Amino acid sequence: xxxxxxxxxxxxxxxxxxxxxxxxxxxxxxxxxxxxxxxxxxxxxxxxxxxxxxxxxxxxxxxxxxxxxxxxxxxxxxxxxxxxxxxxxxxxxxxxxxxxxxxxxxxxxxxxxxxxxxxxxxxxxxxxxxxxxxxxxxxxxxxxxxxxxxxxxxxxxxxxxxxxxxxxx
Amino acid sequence: xxxxxxxxxxxxxxxxxxxxxxxxxxxxxxxxxxxxxxxxxxxxxxxxxxxxxxxxxxxxxxxxxxxxxxxxxxxxxxxxxxxxxxxxxxxxxxxxxxxxxxxxxxxxxxxxxxxxxxxxxxxxxxxxxxxxxxxxxxxxxxxxxxxxxxxxxxxxxxxxxxxxxxxxxxxxxxxxxxxxxxxxxxxxxxxxxxxxxxxxxxxxxxxxxxxxxxxxxxxxxxxxxxxxxxxxxxxxxxxxxxxxxxxxxxxxxxxxxxxxxxxxxxxxxxxxxxxxxxxxxxxxxxxxxxxxxxxxxxxxxxxxxxxxxxxxxxxxxxxxxxxxxxxxxxxxxxxxxxxxxxxxxxxxxxxxxxxxxxxxxxxxxxxxxxxxxxxxxxxxxxxxxxxx
Numbered sequence: 001x002x003x004x005x006x007x008x009x010x011x012x013x014x015x016x017x018x019x020x021x022x023x024x025x026x027x028x029x030x031x032x033x034x035x036x037x038x039x040x041x042x043x044x045x046x047x048x049x050x051x052x053x054x055x056x057x058x059x060x061x062x063x064x065x066x067x068x069x070x071x072x073x074x075x076x077x078x079x080x081x082x083x084x085x086x087x088x089x090x091x092x093x094x095x096x097x098x099x100x101x102x103x104x105x106x107x108x109x110x111x112x113x114x115x116x117x118x119x120x121x122x123x124x125x126x127x128x129x130x131x132x133x134x135x136x137x138x139x140x141x142x143x144x145x146x147x148x149x150x151x152x153x154x155x156x157x158x159x160x161x162x163x164x165x166x167x168x169x
Numbered sequence: 170x171x172x173x174x175x176x177x178x179x180x181x182x183x184x185x186x187x188x189x190x191x192x193x194x195x196x197x198x199x200x201x202x203x204x205x206x207x208x209x210x211x212x213x214x215x216x217x218x219x220x221x222x223x224x225x226x227x228x229x230x231x232x233x234x235x236x237x238x239x240x241x242x243x244x245x246x247x248x249x250x251x252x253x254x255x256x257x258x259x260x261x262x263x264x265x266x267x268x269x270x271x272x273x274x275x276x277x278x279x280x281x282x283x284x285x286x287x288x289x290x291x292x293x294x295x296x297x298x299x300x301x302x303x304x305x306x307x308x309x310x311x312x313x314x315x316x317x318x319x320x321x322x323x324x325x326x327x328x329x330x331x332x333x334x335x336x337x338x339x340x341x342x343x344x345x346x347x348x349x350x351x352x353x354x355x356x357x358x359x360x361x362x363x364x365x366x367x368x369x370x371x372x373x374x375x376x377x378x379x380x381x382x383x384x385x386x387x388x389x390x391x392x393x394x395x396x397x398x399x400x401x402x403x404x405x406x407x408x409x410x411x412x413x414x415x416x417x418x419x420x421x422x423x424x425x426x427x428x429x430x431x432x433x434x435x436x437x438x439x440x441x442x443x444x445x446x447x448x449x450x451x452x453x454x455x456x457x458x459x460x461x462x463x464x465x466x467x468x469x470x471x472x473x474x475x476x477x478x479x480x481x482x483x484x485x486x487x488x489x490x491x492x493x494x495x496x497x498x499x500x501x502x503x504x505x506x507x508x509x510x511x512x513x514x515x516x517x518x519x520x521x522x523x524x525x526x527x528x529x530x531x532x533x534x535x536x537x538x539x540x541x542x543x544x545x546x547x548x549x550x551x552x553x554x555x556x557x
Binding site (some may be wrong): 044051055056059061066069070074076079080081083127160162165 | 266390485
């Protein structure tokens with residue numbers, strides 16, 4: 001890949017991550033869901049970054065139907081913890097594209113592995129929390145667009161006592 | 170210091186009625202201090218499970234009341250409970266939540282203890298003189314530790330009722346949780362989610378057997394579809410039972426949908442353990458307005474994987490700081506903590522089903538277990554024998 005192509009790919013990936021952050025902060029959940037492939041996995045491990053999600057507890061380990069259930073709950077207006085909804089601002093940085101043959105490929109159908117860092121400022125009544133972590137996205141090319149296959153958010157304090165996380169990281 | 174903490178024991182008789190309690194019991198720091206002294210730093214409390222330390226040398230650190238403790242299995246297989254505190258100058262000897270080790274070394278002067286608590290090495294020992302006795306400087310055991318079917322309990326008091334006396338009729342809850350397994354054993358090795366909540370610990374305790382709230386508080390969770398229609402109503406036929414000693418349960422075994430919400434019992438063991446069908450919760454007080462709610466899924470030894478899987482899926486979806494059930498409970502308790510800052514009206518009402526108190530068994534939505542909790546609480550807070 002030429003230098004120009006690399007630059008374009010970097011920008012394309014960054015734009016997807018920035019868009020995802022904006023959709024989350026804007027509570028545009030249907031559009032957020034549309035970024036995902038049908039068998040996507042959204043994972044926020046607990047008690048370390050490299051746990052086995054089938055044997056160890058996770059903060060979040062969602063397949064697509066659970067993701068849908070989660071955002072439906074956010075949008076539904078019935079959840080007590082969403083009255084009012086938390087306000088968030090996601091700052092995405094340190095975006096790096098990794099060679100797909102390199103490390104943590106979970107499924108066969110992955111075009112790009114992207115590492116980044118996220119800082120989320122959260123506000124709800126009486127509470128102001130800063131969340132931070134490293135993030136891994138697995139992306140796949142589908143009909144000319146990048147879609148999310150897998151997203152893992154490794155919070156820096158995932159081994160500590162945590163306050164409620166009732167928003168998308 | 171407020172009037173509640175200073176004045177005589179009879180104040181608690183006034184603050185805790187048969188069908189109501191004063192809102193100050195959730196908001197006054199002096200009440201919290203007295204609770205720590207008379208409940209959490211005196212009576213039996215759940216601290217962990219033997220399966221968390223299945224191998225020799227495995228350990229976990231916890232708090233027993235507000236005090237840091239270290240639960241170990243030594244090289245010979247014996248489970249022991251220690252103050253997590255160097256007997257020299259007081260630093261914690263273990264900084265990790267869990268792990269496996271033969272030795273604990275204090276970071277300050279490298280006093281080193283084996284996993285049976287003995288001081289086995291320290292630099293410059295000769296400088297302490299010929300009378301220095303290592304045996305006098307081992308880790309300090311928590312005064313009492315006992316286990317029931319793998320559930321480990323500790324008490325900071327050297328005397329008082331035995332664990333079996335404390336558990337009383339609540340032993341049955343532990344039995345039923347274990348006996349889901351064909352070999353009568355559970356395992357808690359999936360790790361704990363630890364949720365910090367801005368509310369008084371008693372709100373979590375009272376919530377355990379509150380079957381009035383789920384369809385409302387958890388209406389958004391998507392999990393209500395998993396229970397039969399009308400499940401959370403008196404008419405469905407579930408029972409709520411005061412087990413004495415502050416313990417209690419909700420029992421649906423005899424109803425049509427009895428097995429549909431989980432495999433084990435649903436009950437509270439005073440003051441900090443909640444057995445929720447297929448999960449274990451621990452209520453950890455932090456301050457008058459803060460608690461940590463620890464939660465882990467149960468694995469039943471020998472039970473086929475396909476019977477366990479729906480339960481562990483349910484846990485993953487529902488619980489922890491990012492679950493679809495737990496945040497709504499937390500938000501509700503935090504709203505209560507805010508609301509109770511209003512001193513008027515004085516009372517929190519717990520009157521539902523009071524006509525059944527004589528039998529200690531009420532309808533599913535009755536507040537009978539809460540009243541049992543408060544009766545036991547009042548007896549501890551006013552126990553004249555406990556005044557030192």
